[in-house]
Amino acid sequence: MTSQPVVTPAGSQPVDQGFSVELGHERPLRLDCGVELDRFTMAYQTYGALNADKSNAILICHALTGDQYVASAHPTTGKAGWWERIVGPGKPLDTDRYFLICVNVLGGCMGSSGPKEINPETGKPWGLTFPVITIADMVRAQARVLDYLSIEQLFAVIGGSMGGMQVLQWAHAYPERVFAAVPIAAAARHSAQNIAFHEVGRQAITADPNWQGGNYLEVGTVPRAGLAVARMAAHITYLSEPALRRKFGRKLQDRNRVTYGFDADFQVESYLRHQGITFVERFDANSYLYITRAMDYFDLAAEHDDTLSLAFEKTPVRFCVISFTSDWLFPTWESRDIVRALNAEAANVSFVEIESDKGHDAFLLEEPEFDRTLTGFLNGAARRRGLPA
Amino acid sequence: MNGPVTLPRVADTRVDLLLIADMIPSRSRVLDVGCGEGDLLHVLSTQKDVDARGIEISQAGVNACVSNGLSVIQGDADIDLVDYPDQAFDYVVLSLTLQATRNPRRVVEEMVRIGRHAIVSFPNFAFWKIRLQLLTRGQMPETQLLDEPWWETPNIHLCTIRDFEDLCRDLNLVVEKRVYLNRDGTATWFSSIEQLGNLFAQQGLFLLRRA
Incomplete structure (x- = not known):
């Protein structure tokens, strides 16, 4: 070589x-x-x-x-x-x-x-x-x-x-x-439905204590949880029920039976969590607020x-x-x-x-x-x- | 994909469509209602520099048209013509589709509203073989043009050339041109004689406008 x-x-x-x-x-x-x-x-x-x-x-x-x-x-x-x-x-x-x-x-x-x-x-x-x-x-x-x-x-x-x-x-x-x-x-x-979904995302972000009233960059925190939840909710709207069924169904994540807890038992949960976590690495929470608002106003x-x-x-x-x-x-x-x-x-x-x-x-x-x-x-x-x- | 009727093709284009194309001057604005896979639109836009648009009910037909660079929307002659403004086109074409519409009278009215001219063709149900089949067999006729059994044909409003002439009179339309067609889509020699046309033509082709 x-x-x-x-x-x-x-x-x-x-x-x-x-x-x-x-x-x-x-x-x-x-x-x-x-x-x-x-x-x-x-x-x-x-x-x-x-x-x-x-x-x-x-x-x-x-x-x-x-x-x-x-x-x-x-x-x-x-x-x-x-x-x-x-x-x-x-x-x-x-x-x-x-x-x-x-x-x-x-x-x-x-x-x-x-x-x-x-x-x-x-x-x-x-x-x-x-x-x-x-x-x-x-x-x-x-x-x-x-x-x-x-x-x-x-x-x-x-x-x-x-x-x-x-x-x-x-x-x-x-x-x-x-x-x-x-x-x-x-x-x-x-549409009203889409504005509603956006509002859920924005509420998730602003409810995160690390959002700091929007000043997280100055304070030095990141509203990871809020932005991740916003992304998870939004991501569901980008898919379809048949696609979710085809991709995940009710399949369990690395386990044979449910755990009677709140860990990600289902593959679909694990997938959504992953979507949320990776999104936070590349996107700004305040940008998410501004851009969703721009769409709402359209x-x-x-x-x-x-x-x-x-x-x-x-x-x-x-x-x-x-x-x-x-x-x-x-x-x-x-x-x-x-x-x-x-x-x-x-x-x-x-x-x-x-x-x-x-x-x-x-x-x-x-x-x-x-x-x-x-x-x-x-x-x-x-x-x-x-x-x- | 088949439209409401099955017709022979020459050099990949239905012969009767070429007759229609001949009626349309270069560089006009044309709407082809029920454009199928876009044969007429293709001829018009490539050979006559026509601003050609289409409406097609089948999604497969629409996708084929758009993939070939033609401007076509998925839509229904009975529903979607009302959206267009008055006199938006020079010609509105409805080729062998009138008999498959729910409200043919309304469709023709819309055509002459949104177009300066309308071109309508339809299978002639007074064609002698059709008359003979009904007379001798007492069953719904099947011809090469109308080749599906009564229970699955999309052709729900069949008419004769004479019926269509009546409708035009009723709607106060000027018949600018009438052509009687053979089975293969070519013009018959008796195209000016209505009596013969109604009996011997498989297809009627009319160029219309409002009076």
Whole structure:
């Protein structure tokens, strides 16, 4: 053996820290809550190369607990990128063909301005003094990154779950900057049930004494238990009952019989505990509060007398709306509402419901039908946009 | 995947769809209702630069269309046409699907509302072989076009060419063009003579608009 590959402690490829840009000096970012940010940082990753006329850029919008490490190792966990399955040469999001950008959302905890970062005014972590942000604010901040990259129009904006909300917001707020939009497993407004689940998560965090009224970073504690419980509750909503039954059933964890105690007797308990513990290592509790709140506030129809179609009046954007049969967090009927609104504007829209028992998380998992849909839609849009095959 | 009826294909495209494509000028906006696996949409968008959209009831058909880069949604002619605004399309096409809708009259009304023109084709139930089968056997007829037994056919509202002419008069529609088709989807030589069409055509194809 002549050479050894570089091996990081996590056993994955070397970590790429990506890019980060400080914005707002010349043009402060005005947020929905009224606050103006005149210094904010946005961290992002890119894959592939921007073509000469800058027409092949795709913005990927990440979900609630996602980040910009779409197809590269996570700097904290060393794990593969969250959409590495479909991003890369020859894959549906083909890096030989498209220039992919993913920006850590405003309020996030992977380098973009958020409660975990230092407030440049005070030199201390923002904590709960960070302004409450919305999906529209996240999108405004992403648009500033594109301004910085001198990308006038995106070929496509793609995202699942909260990423799908951002896609819809992009099409609504910047129709001329979006050629094609792919909202996946998303909704145009956050449902009462989903707000309720978010509230459970937030209550778990704030009930943890280590949360310290939000000042845990200054005090030097971590609200591990609270954030882990929030993640466990949320994680159940990302799955489906059939998937849980298929994966775990009532199988016991490393034992032959129940122990008549409160240890993790069942495999499903052990799995959830693991999900909770690993999440705490990579995510900030206050960020979780801010981002869930942004989703709760999302309602595209609200500012149009509850008529969603008005949010897409005469839209030139080509849409591909995708849902999954077993997703009960963002069920198909919510995607259908989007389609109906787009039909009312005679918009160019495709709508595919993918048969899957994997629940909301299906968009992150192996679903060949989903890959075919995404590839086909992008190919059709690329033809229309005049991108070389 | 089969639609409501089974038809021969030429170079992988149904012949009657090519006749429909001929009625549609380049660069128009078209909605194909019941677009199946997108044959007509494909011809229109690749050969005529048409802004072509589709509605298809079967999820498998929809997925096949979108995978081929066509703009198609899963939907139902009886339910989803109401969502579209008036005159949103130049042409709205309903090919061999009218007889499978719950409310054909309402569907045709919606088509001429959302499209400047409507193109409708349907199997002609007055075709002589159908008449003969009913007369001689006293049983529900089965033809090459309508090849399923009565208890499993999706075709619940069959009509004749004459019936359809009546409906158009009733709805105050202008028949801009009528073509009578053979079994293989080609036009018959008697396409201007209604008497012959109603007896000898397997399929009627109508180009309509509001008066």
